Amino acid sequence: MNPRRLTPSMSSLLAFEASARTESFTRAAQHLSLTQSAVSRQVQTLEALLGVPLFQRIGRRVVLTDVGRMYLRELTGPLERIRSATLQAIAFQAGGGTLHLSVLPTFGSKWLMPRLPGFYARHPEVLVHIHSRTYLDLDLSGMDAAIVVGDGQWPGAVAYQLVAEEMIPIISPRQARRDKIRTVNELLRYPLLQVVTRPTAWRDWFAKHGYAGDALKLGPQFEMTSHLIQAVSAGMGIGLVPKVLVEDELQAGTLAVPVKVNSDASGNAYYLVVAANRESYPPFAQFRDWLLGVVGDAH
Known part of the structure; x- marks a missing residue:
């Protein structure tokens, strides 16, 4: 034709x-x-x-x-x-444009959103469109950049570290007061709630704290960490989550840490990731510079 x-x-x-x-x-x-x-x-x-x-x-x-x-x-x-x-x-021409940003849902709502007005105050001419994703796929998803968790190694991409990941167990305050958990092994009595994308998180955590058995009472799985957090608040079991996602709840007393253990850095961190050929895209460069400044001010 x-x-x-x-x-x-x-x-x-x-x-x-x-x-x-x-x-x-x-x-x-x-x-x-x-x-x-x-x-x-x-x-x-x-x-x-x-x-x-x-x-x-x-x-x-x-x-x-x-x-x-x-x-x-x-x-x-x-x-x-x-x-x-x-x-x-x-x-x-006016330094504006749009940025399509893929963000892990709970990190986006708990960490990024409260800070985002600061970006608009500095760059009102740039629009940041937020897309919730639980995976990294810059090539196929039409995104300009992403915020994901990992080890910082993504072929063909440039990664900027934002926040190191520290995993902590969480429990409802009511259960914590009632049961007075004292040791890591006592957690084995409870349903251990899971996030679908982290199927080995509990086994890895227990191994780091001296328990190598397989008697884990694994509970329901949740696609989003925010749903797991809500389930813990409702008393459904104990969760294992990045500390950065529950700092407000811990400070407010709506969640508690059931047992005190040494800080558990997972080796992963939250990263701002961009395809190597998009690193100089002006809206991304402005967002990156602002975000790294926010992270630097927090340290």
């Missing part, structure tokens, strides 16, 4: 879209700052190119045919992405 038939002009597509939204060539012409006859000709050119009618003419109204509705549905997303990309390109 002739490639020309598969790539209509933007003028024809915009005339079609505006006419479909307003059901009127006249109103579409006003929206596009064209004459009514110009819009009508563009739509007719598109219909001739496709070989199908896109509208039914009913008096002064135009109503989409079945094919026209399908065509509008498929075009809407690409046209919006073109407009968004154009706005971003224009915004670059």
